[in-house]
Amino acid sequence: MSYLEYNVKRSPSGLRKVLYVNWALVLLLSAVASIGFLQLYSVSGGNFDRWTEPQMQRFGLSLAVMFTIGFVPLWFWRSMSVMGYAVSFVLLLGVEFFGTVGMGAQRWLELGPIRLQPSEMMKISIVMMMAAYYDWLDIKRVSHPFWVLVAVLLIVVPAFLVLIQPDLGTALMIIGAGGMVMFFAGVSLWYFGAVIGLGVGLVTAVFMSRGTSWQLLRDYQFRRIDAFLDPTLDPLGSSYHINQAMIALGSGGWSGRGFMQGTQSRLNFLPEKHTDFIFNTLAEEFGFIGSVFLLTLYIGIIVTCVIAAMQAKNRYASLLILGIAGNFFLYFAINMAMVMGLAPVVGVPLPLVSYGGSAMLMILIGFGLVQSACIHRPREKS
Amino acid sequence: MKRPPKDNEESARKISRRAALLGGAQMVFAGVLVLRMRSLQLGQSEEFRLLADENRINIRLLPPARGMIVDRNGALLAGNxxxxxxxxxxxxxxxxxxxxxxxxxxxxxxxxxxxxxxxxxxxxxxxxxxxxxxxxxxxxxxxxxxxxxxxxxxxxxxxWTRFYPYGAEFAHSVGYVGPVSEADLAARENPDPLLMIPRFQIGKIGVEREYEETLRGSAGHRRVEVNAVGREMRELDRQEGDPGSNIQLTLDRRLQAFTLARLGEDSAAAVVMEIQTGNILALASAPSFDPNLFVRGISVAEYSALRDNDHRPMSNKTVQGAYPPGSTFKMVTALAAFEAGLTTPDERVYCPGYLEAAGRRFHCWNRGGHGRVNITSALAESCDVYFYDLSQRVGIDLINAMAERLGLGIRYDLPLSGVSSGLNPSREWKRDRRGADWVIGDTINASIGQGYVLATPLQLAVMTCRLATNRAIMPRLVHAVDDIEQPIPDQPPLGLNPANLAQVQRGMWEVSNSQRGTAFGSRIVAEAMRLAGKTGSSQVFSITAAERAAGIRSQSELPWNRRDHALFVCYAPDVDPRYAVSVVVEHGGGGSSVAAPIARDIILAAQNGGLPPVEAYPSAQRNRIESMIRTISEQIGPPATPDDARSRA
Missing domain, CATH: 3.30.1390 (Ribosomal Protein L30; Chain: A,)
Incomplete structure (x- = not known):
């Protein structure tokens, strides 16, 4: 099956593509983003201009980008995979040397009016790259140590560059997304077992390194881990954030305190209430019901993607969709675990809900690729 | 890349299997998230709700209005x-x-x-x-x-701030308020949270201090919602506090003003009491100071001027000042002897101007001697030798007991600062405090209110009340708290033999009504207002031999701080007495020349309910008295307003 084959004979073309858009996915994404608009309106104290309006504009723009990408045939994106990875990699190196330092970390490049976060790009690029790699690689060789090593290097090197920015959350997500594609591609489970073993060893080493000259994490990261392990340790210091976040979440109860009635967020006790901790404002104002509703929407997106991946009779498309869905899962799972006190505070936003344009654009670019795979799926009748 | 169909199928199978595996793991993780939400939002929501409220709700205190202090007629002495x-x-x-x-x-x-x-x-x-x-x-x-x-x-x-309309007149009795100091907080076990309010003021001396809790009232509160940085967002509810209680004193503003003005520039103290009730009508300590200075925050210069003044304006001499009572103590010695049956009214003692005892010579103030004196003339002329003689027979134990019966050596429980108990010496006291045995010379000195004996002007006024009534009158300063009248303390009879007491009263009457009396110059001619009293001049330092050799004979030739204290105690009218007055002028010289005229003016003012009536004075003195009264009445102004106080400051 060549591109020519399905492009000409079986894939929809022209305006007919609109019919084959995965509308369920579009609907779910819009629903989640709308919850975001609502919460941003609430935490700004009813100020539409402050966060809600820019967020809506960004969502509209990102949605347009998603459709644009979706209407471009998948073979084009497959051919762009290596190029995209290379560009992201070079930019990651660039950020290391020319990056702007913000919030104590080097995270972006100023390219004229555009503020580029190469680590965000890498989250998508790694999935595309890995999907292309395993599409290219002979199925019989996926578990061959050499080809596994190549894949591991493709993942770990950019992840390391992100880690030293330092941005632990994104580094973990790059490793997670890449690793998941390897998993879907059928790499022997023994390797994953070994990695998990190594991971446990590494965590031990990290803790051992504390206070020594070869300390592996920054002090603030250690403190975040401490705050996670014992939030009562220092209620006004490093664990203040997580304590206040838990208070906001817990005080929501069954049905919450009502829209715009959350005292923790309205009175600024909740830190980062419009970004990383926006889930807590939702939980405070809409309670258990609201929290579970949002989680259900997220799972709906994952399920939609998995169905699309099963339908795609194409190795690249399946791996790409599953990788992107896995990446999305990592986003909300890490964020929710973090704000509920189940994981250290690593700075991962709640996808499509947290205020911020860069992450939203990257997520919808990813779903644009999913749409491209859905639209250009070879069909029996066209 | 082009793959054989078999590979494609295998790839799809593998991907589906792995997707199912990871999807399952993801669902499990989502389940964990839901369980966590359930535990936090359903299981612990009450606790977290409480913590959220603790975060956002602050309680702010509302200071209550401080109670007012008024005089017996309702004149405002301390207001806001x-x-x-x-x-x-x-x-x-x-x-x-x-x-x-x-x-x-x-x-x-x-x-x-x-x-x-x-x-x-x-x-x-x-x-x-x-x-x-x-x-x-x-x-x-x-x-x-x-x-x-x-x-x-x-x-x-x-x-709101405290203001004292009569300024210096009540500085010592009413006192003043000032900002809460570290020491104030340290002195309280559980300080009222109100005291932590910046600029909150509490009583520092006098009634303001002693009745602090009563005057302060209780705080109200507001519950306010605050944000994370403490900014007040809105008021949730508000409960006003209870204002402090108002206090009515027994003091009479007009009499107090006259008394203080009459003391003038001297370092002096005067107490006026209503005999039947023990009510203190005036409590004057001169010189005084403006308590409003302390409320506003006194400057260093103003404060050091008060502190360094040798007339000690900040001391309340009426209760803090303990002076040798001198001859005003002689009634105690006389009554001790009479009650013990050790002398009779007829007994006469010869006074050659001195008495020899224990190898020492004790002089009478009149070095020429009084000749033969009995109790009446001994009091009227203040013969020392008569009392020296009695005291040797009576002994210190009976004198000490009688002094206590008459109210000396007792620390009265009044809402004033630094109330002194004076000193009513006894054998035990001397052994404990001085480590020496009591000797006969001590008794002889004590018999005329010298030596170890010390009394405050208040105690002398109480003694005078008791001498006038034969009852244990107790001083009283607070008349009512929030219109609830405070009880008059019990006045059990002293149980003195009325005949004996009458002898002493007769002697006191002659002091100012007999030609021989030491205070005859300060007599009252209006019959219904006549006073009975006793002069006293207590030695602070003896005139040294060197000074005597240099020709110093009289008090006025000595430096101020070495002169005698001048004292006078009296009650009036002589029949059915109503008022008792004690006056002490520090280093004033002589009781008859300095203290008695002051006491007469004050007791006349008390009896007249205003200024002293000129007709009550001997006609020869009326011109001088009239101009003095005019001068004083000009000094007594209307109450000040806060703006007056500011322009003065």
């Missing part, structure tokens, strides 16, 4: 007046220095004030109102208010 201050909020005012400099064009604000205010402002968060000026007058406030649009963030505010 509006106090204008200027408050600056940094986030509205912008650059504090520029704002303060604009303000300085409207109100007096020195560069040092600006410097201090700026530091104060920068210490607080930008939304916290900081008081930069206090105690402004109405005109200044009006200027600031009129320019408010040009000065954002600067607003005049009204608060």
């Amino acid at each position: 007046v509006q106090n204008y201050r200027i408050v600056l909020v940094r986030e509205d005012a912008g650059e504090p220095r520029a704002a303060l400099e604009r303000l300085a064009q409207l109100v007096p604000l020195t560069p040092e004030d600006i410097e201090r205010a700026e530091r104060e402002i920068m210490r607080h968060r930008p939304f916290v109102p900081v008081t930069i000026m206090d105690q402004l007058n109405w005109e200044e406030v009006a200027r600031v208010a009129a320019n408010a649009p040009a000065m954002p963030g600067i607003t005049p505010e009204v608060g």
Whole structure:
């Protein structure tokens, strides 16, 4: 099956593509983003201009980008995979040397009016790259140590560059997304077992390194881990954030305190209430019901993607969709675990809900690729 | 890449299997998230709700209005007046220095004030109102208010501050309030949270201090919602506090004013009591000071002027000053002897001008001697030798017991600061405190109120009440608290033999009504107002041999602080007495020449319910008295207003 084959004979073309858009996915994404608009309106104290309006504009723009990408045939994106990875990699190196330092970390490049976060790009690029790699690689060789090593290097090197920015959350997500594609591609489970073993060893080493000259994490990261392990340790210091976040979440109860009635967020006790901790404002104002509703929407997106991946009779498309869905899962799972006190505070936003344009654009670019795979799926009748 | 169909199928199978595996793991993780939500939001929601409320709700205290203090007729002695201050909020005012400099064009604000205010402002968060000026007058406030649009963030505010309309007149009795000090907080086990309010004032001396809890009232509170940085967002509810209780004193403002004015420039004290009730009508300690200075914040110069004055304006001499009572103690010695049956009214003692005992010569004040004296003439002429003689027979034990019966050596429980118990010496006291045995010379000295004996003017007034009534009169200063009258303390009979007491009263009567009397010059001619009293001149230092050799004979030739204290105690009228007065003029010289005239004027004023009536004086003295009364009545002004106080300051 060549591109020519399905492009000409079986894939929809022209305006007919609109019919084959995965509308369920579009609907779910819009629903989640709308919850975001609502919460941003609430935490700004009813100020539409402050966060809600820019967020809506960004969502509209990102949605347009998603459709644009979706209407471009998948073979084009497959051919762009290596190029995209290379560009992201070079930019990651660039950020290391020319990056702007913000919030104590080097995270972006100023390219004229555009503020580029190469680590965000890498989250998508790694999935595309890995999907292309395993599409290219002979199925019989996926578990061959050499080809596994190549894949591991493709993942770990950019992840390391992100880690030293330092941005632990994104580094973990790059490793997670890449690793998941390897998993879907059928790499022997023994390797994953070994990695998990190594991971446990590494965590031990990290803790051992504390206070020594070869300390592996920054002090603030250690403190975040401490705050996670014992939030009562220092209620006004490093664990203040997580304590206040838990208070906001817990005080929501069954049905919450009502829209715009959350005292923790309205009175600024909740830190980062419009970004990383926006889930807590939702939980405070809409309670258990609201929290579970949002989680259900997220799972709906994952399920939609998995169905699309099963339908795609194409190795690249399946791996790409599953990788992107896995990446999305990592986003909300890490964020929710973090704000509920189940994981250290690593700075991962709640996808499509947290205020911020860069992450939203990257997520919808990813779903644009999913749409491209859905639209250009070879069909029996066209 | 092109793959054989078999590979494609295998790939799809593998992907589906792995997707199912990871999808399952993801669902499990999602399940964990839901369980966590359930545990936090359903299981612990009550606790978290409580914590959220603790976060957001602050309780702010509302200071209650302090109770007022009035005199027996309802004249306001301590009240609350509006106090204008200027408050600056940094986030509205912008650059504090520029704002303060604009303000300085409207109100007096020195560069040092600006410097201090700026530091104060920068210490607080930008939304916290900081008081930069206090105690402004109405005109200044009006200027600031009129320019408010040009000065954002600067607003005049009204608060309450303590004010004493009669200033110095009641400085020692009513006392004053001042800011809470570290020591004040340390002295209290569980300080009222009100005391932590910045600029809160509490009683520092006098009734203000002793009745602090009663006057203060209880705090109200507001529950306010605050945000994370402490800014007040809204008021949730409010409960006003209970204002402090009002206190009515037994003091009479007019009599107090006259008494203090009559003491004049001297370092002196006078107490006026209503005999039947024990009510203290006047409690004057001269010189006095303006208590409003302390409320406002006294300057270093003003304070050191008060502290370094050798007339000790800040001391309440009426209860803190313990003086040798001198001859005013002689009634004690006489009654001790009579009650013990050791002498009779007929017994006469020969006074050659001295008495020899224990190898020493004890002089009478009259070195020429009084000749033969009995109890009446001994009191009237204040013969010392008569009492020396009695005391040797009576002994210190009976004198000590009689002094206590008459109210000396007792610390009266009055709401005043530093109430002294004086000193009623005994054998035990001397052994314990001085480590020596009591000797006969001590008794002889004590018999005329010298040696170890010390009494406060209040104690002398109480003694006079008791001598006039044969009852254990107790002093009383607080008449009512919130219109609830305070009981008059029990006045059990003293149980003195009326005949004996009559002898002593007769002697006191002759002091000012007999030609021989030491205070005959201070007699009252109006029959219904006549007084009976006793002079006293207590030695502070003996005139040294060197001074005598240098020709110093009289008190007026000595430096001020070495002269005798002048004392006088009296009651009036002589029949059915109503008022008792004690006067002590420190280093005044002689009781008859200095203290008695003052006491006469005061007791006449008390009896007349205003100024002393000129007709009551011997006709030869009336011209002099009339001009003195005029001078004094000019000094007694109407109550001051807060603005008067400011312009004086």
